[in-house]
Amino acid sequence: MPRFHFDIHENGHLIPDDDGREFVDEDDARKEAVLTGASIARDAFVAGSAHRVVIDVREGTAPFLKVSITLEVEET
């Protein structure tokens, strides 16, 4: 099974994922990245601790995909 690493950036602050995690296939890893981004962003946005969350997924050292979630509040 392929091993993917999920490096997390919150407002540019990087939390690297050295261990990684095995997934059945790329689709499974993609789902994990989107769900993880959404749930980290929910906490961070509500707490006000970050307005941008990026999940940078690599397979070994090769980039695989990147999920970016940004909070935009337009006050009128």
Next chain:
Amino acid sequence: MPSDTIRAALIRRLRISSGIAEEDIREIEALPISVRHFPADTSVVRDGERATDCCLIADGFCARSKTIANGKRQILSLHIPGEIPDLMSLFLHVMDHDLATLTPATLGFISHETLQKLHRRSPNVAEMFWRDTLIDAAMFREWIVNVGQRPAPARLAHVMIELRERLRLIGRTDGNNFEMPLTQEQIGEALGITAVHANRVIKQLRQEGIVELNRGRVNVLDERKFQELADFDGRYLHQSPTL
């Protein structure tokens, strides 16, 4: 495992939390229990199955869970020695969720027939078991509040403190240190987050000097911050006959 060891945690728990009388302890000591050893991550009773006995955890950790159509699993509760996590199967005949081991476990099976006879013979024991299932429901209420309302780090801290308070009751804590033998996947399933998010939360709590989780053991680094983060009020565990 000698039979008194099978019942030790249960009797210890009932002494403290329900103030069980000596004559009722003798009833529990006399219960016929058939002991079986289970490996880790093994189903004890499955959603949809008809249970014929209840299972007393003598040693090891178990979890109750439910899996939805897309295969995602929600862990509903964690269980430790001295608990009978499927006590409700005595009256609710078909299981509406799964019970499985998290670690290798020693389980004692008590037949429904035996329990029914005991209840008729000893209304005190029946009331105590009734109270047990009510506390079980109180823990589920707290679990819903936790998963529905708290941010992920607080969720984890709350589940940890609850587990610690329950382990403390049966003498299974070691100072600031206690067992929580869950993988990151299982922590995610308990908290309603992904395994990757669970990993991030565990790292964050360690970096902030609050608590560390290492190979299934929790070590509290800062008790005050830990309590504050978890927003924990243990009344719902009703760990005394007066509560």
